Amino acid sequence: xxxxxxxxxxxxxxxxxxxxxxxxxxxxxxxxxxxxxxxxxxxxxxxxxxxxxxxxxxxxxxxxxxxxxxxxxxxxxxxxxxxxxxxxxxxxxxxxxxxxxxxxxxxxxxxxxxxxxxxxxxxxxxxxxxxxxxxxxxxxxxxxxxxxxxxxxxxxxxxxxxxxxxxxxxxxxxxxxxxxxxxxxxxxxxxxxxxxxxxxxxxxxxxxxxxxxxxxxxxxxxxxxxxxxxxxxxxxxxxxxxxxxxxxxxxxxxxxxxxxxxxxxxxxxxxx
Amino acid sequence: xxxxxxxxxxxxxxxxxxxxxxxxxxxxxxxxxxxxxxxxxxxxxxxxxxxxxxxxxxxxxxxxxxxxxxxxxxxxxxxxxxxxxxxxxxxxxxxxxxxxxxxxxxxxxxxxxxxxxxxxxxxxxxxxxxxxxxxxxxxxxxxxxxxxxxxxxxxxxxxxxxxxxxxxxxxxxxxxxxxxxxxxxxxxxxxxxxxxxxxxxxxxxxxxxxxxxxxxxxxxxxxx
Numbered sequence: 001x002x003x004x005x006x007x008x009x010x011x012x013x014x015x016x017x018x019x020x021x022x023x024x025x026x027x028x029x030x031x032x033x034x035x036x037x038x039x040x041x042x043x044x045x046x047x048x049x050x051x052x053x054x055x056x057x058x059x060x061x062x063x064x065x066x067x068x069x070x071x072x073x074x075x076x077x078x079x080x081x082x083x084x085x086x087x088x089x090x091x092x093x094x095x096x097x098x099x100x101x102x103x104x105x106x107x108x109x110x111x112x113x114x115x116x117x118x119x120x121x122x123x124x125x126x127x128x129x130x131x132x133x134x135x136x137x138x139x140x141x142x143x144x145x146x147x148x149x150x151x152x153x154x155x156x157x158x159x160x161x162x163x164x165x166x167x168x169x170x171x172x173x174x175x176x177x178x179x180x181x182x183x184x185x186x187x188x189x190x191x192x193x194x195x196x197x198x199x200x201x202x203x204x205x206x207x208x209x210x211x212x213x214x215x216x217x218x219x220x221x222x223x224x225x226x227x228x229x230x231x232x233x234x235x236x237x238x239x240x241x242x243x244x245x246x247x248x249x250x251x252x253x254x255x256x257x258x259x260x261x262x263x264x265x266x267x268x269x270x271x272x
Numbered sequence: 273x274x275x276x277x278x279x280x281x282x283x284x285x286x287x288x289x290x291x292x293x294x295x296x297x298x299x300x301x302x303x304x305x306x307x308x309x310x311x312x313x314x315x316x317x318x319x320x321x322x323x324x325x326x327x328x329x330x331x332x333x334x335x336x337x338x339x340x341x342x343x344x345x346x347x348x349x350x351x352x353x354x355x356x357x358x359x360x361x362x363x364x365x366x367x368x369x370x371x372x373x374x375x376x377x378x379x380x381x382x383x384x385x386x387x388x389x390x391x392x393x394x395x396x397x398x399x400x401x402x403x404x405x406x407x408x409x410x411x412x413x414x415x416x417x418x419x420x421x422x423x424x425x426x427x428x429x430x431x432x433x434x435x436x437x438x439x440x441x442x443x444x445x446x447x448x449x450x451x452x453x454x455x456x457x458x459x460x461x462x463x464x465x466x467x468x469x470x471x472x473x474x475x476x477x478x479x480x481x482x483x484x485x486x487x488x489x490x491x492x493x494x495x496x
Contacts (some may be wrong), residue, residue, distance in 0.1 A: 039494050105491050
């Protein structure tokens with residue numbers, strides 16, 4: 001019985017994988033994606049190529065990206081529907097009355113709704129205290145916080161992709177707000193790099209990407225004794241797309257915010 | 273007695289008066305024509321004779337040799353003597369009148385093949401491209417045969433004893449399209465054209481002008 005269950009699970013997994021592979025392909029692209037189509041030209045030297053699309057309107061339903069007279073053509077599909085992509089190879093060495101003895105090749109393309117979605121989410125509770133290494137050592141025993149180590153505060157976000165073709169790379173821009181390097185001199189690290197904004201390219205077959213914001217607690221150059229304010233550390237992602245240019249279909253889940261409550265920047269204990 | 277004998281002589285005289293009246297008739301080979309006389313008396317006996325051989329040179333298609341009208345299909349060229357004799361019996365005496373005609377059957381069976389309607393054309397996307405040549409027959413029998421061959425192809429297309437019927441025949445050459453998109457130029461020759469009587473055409477072998485079928489570009493499938 002257990003073996004049967006395992007077989008069924010493997011079968012279901014295989015079906016799921018097959019379905020994923022069929023997503024956003026050249027013949028069933030997502031609206032908004034750009035695909036490349038290619039033919040092998042004939043052995044006749046004197047020919048020209050012309051790519052056309054029927055069943056829709058250029059600029060509304062699709063756009064050719066670049067030239068339409070080469071062995072490859074790029075098409076950005078804009079609207080759902082069924083279209084016919086055609087290429088005609090026409091001889092140029094014949095009398096005009098023969099119309100070039102053209103050979104045409106066609107494929108049917110069904111453009112479907114775009115389900116490619118990139119979303120930002122929190123790995124831990126939204127509201128929590130900054131991290132402090134209690135008890136905080138008073139390094140110079142002088143009541144001065146400047147050389148005391150309160151510890152590091154870390155917040156981790158996960159940026160996930162769903163509904164797209166897992167076999168393709170994808171990318172997004174990110175920006176971390178309400179915290180700045182000027183506020184926390186020692187370090188705001190995003191994805192291992194001290195940058196509050198940038199572009200992340202995610203390899204194929206990778207469903208999610210972690211972004212970690214790290215700063216030294218209570219090392220604020222503005223607050224008294226390094227006192228941090230409460231931070232609302234937001235991660236905003238934008239311009240998400242896969243390698244086919246398929247855009248993010250849902251902009252409503254591109255923002256995730258941690259509300260980090262400051263810990264007191266108490267000085268070292270002094271005595272008389 | 274004298275009176276009856278005189279009358280009989282008078283009848284024979286007028287019957288014999290028609291002897292030796294000649295007629296000339298010219299026909300095409302394969303043509304069918306009716307020959308008719310108006311007999312003096314329908315109860316007399318009639319007899320047609322035709323030189324040559326019945327069944328090979330000519331054939332009766334209607335009427336009969338012992339009737340006032342006979343329809344003859346002329347199957348071979350030549351000159352034929354056609355004779356009609358009407359005999360009236362008068363007791364023991366038969367009095368006959370004979371009419372003759374000469375029929376000349378011309379050797380004019382012929383078949384010509386026309387050039388293709390379009391000398392320069394594109395191949396089709398199918399496995400073959402059909403090119404039609406029209407053969408036109410004049411005279412001879414309704415049924416006829418011919419041989420043909422293409423000239424100019426790598427592997428020639430041929431046919432032997434191709435059956436045709438009627439005045440025209442469409443010879444369709446199904447040219448095998450080549451996968452590399454190259455052009456093919458050829459013409460068609462016909463030979464041994466004969467009707468069912470065995471008559472050969474007067475013009476002999478025929479051939480068309482060249483036809484060129486331009487290959488379609490062998491464009492590969494769209495991949496993505």
